[in-house]
Amino acid sequence: MMERRYIEFTTPESAEVVDDTVGAPGDDDVIISVHHAGINRADLLQRMGLYPPPEDASPIPGLEVSGTVAALGKNVSDFAVGDRICALTHGGGYASLAIARADHCLPLPDSMATEQGAALPEALLTVWYNVFERGRLASGETVLIHGGSSGIGSIGIQMARTMGAIALSTAGSSARCAAAAKLGAQYVANHREPDLLGQFSEAGYAGNIDVILDIAGGDLMQTNLDLAAQDGRIVCIGVMRGMQSEINLATVFMKRLTLTGSTLRRLETAERARCFQSIREHIWPAIINGTITPIVDASYPLQKVLEAHQHMQSGRHFGKLVLDCRLI
């Protein structure tokens, strides 16, 4: 038994530190001594009671961590106690110890701080599954990754470039557009300015975009359909602009578009493991050589989780926010 401290949201506006113990790891699992935990929008919704975790998940918040391996299940041979790793958790990341399947873990390069490592698993997997698998983005194609200033978008632009695609993006101010362009986006439009479609038209991209990762939904959807190329694929993963969209279906059949989406929390364990294997092959070498760099805006002590959530809610961050779980 190992002692653990974790965060429990007793109400949407109060967080308590709770003590318990963790038993031996499952056969395919690792127990991680958590240094940092990544914050995701889903955590904010879970705190507010709007996104209950799946039944088989830990009720403790936190979907991704980095740290060192503290214990191994008997089937785990890829890692050793003390290895530095990052991992996707099935909940339970806001804690001093977290549990993850070994095939949902990635070894951290020596040069990468755990603060940065915690920013990777959820974003890598979300982009890989939605852009490269569901969206079938191929080398030489053009992809629009909305929200280049977001945790997802800041990694997504870099992944698209690494895979040989032309990346376009959107962000909410000229400074944020410039910062997203620096990550490798060839053109970044300002989604807070009127006429997003017009901005892309003027830049010569409207009607020529093969894959679109939509993080906002609502009224953005028709713009996506108008921006897409013939046989384009639109993948929706978020609804910050609304769950309902009014779209012109003629655009879909005239251009033979595909509209799809997914949510990572509901993706089967084996599918996640398969995606991690692809990430190891196609993306991890670029992480090791520094071509892809996780962007961490700020790190908060785990006890200040409500402040950190407030920061994300305000939308002032660029890239990811993480929690430091070492001093809890």
Ligand SMILES: NC(=O)c1ccc[n+]([C@@H]2O[C@H](COP(=O)([O-])OP(=O)(O)OC[C@H]3O[C@@H](n4cnc5c(N)ncnc54)[C@H](OP(=O)(O)O)[C@@H]3O)[C@@H](O)[C@H]2O)c1
């Ligand atoms: N389905 C899944 O499996 C999955 C997994 C992970 C994340 N997500 C979703 O993906 C989205 C991004 O997540 P994240 O953690 O990367 O979020 P984040 O870091 O908080 O970033 C939010 C992004 O949304 C942009 N944005 C805000 N309001 C917008 C609007 N009205 N129209 C267009 N863009 C707007 C922001 O741009 P500016 O701040 O520059 O204005 C920023 O780039 C969230 O909706 C999240 O729920 C889904």
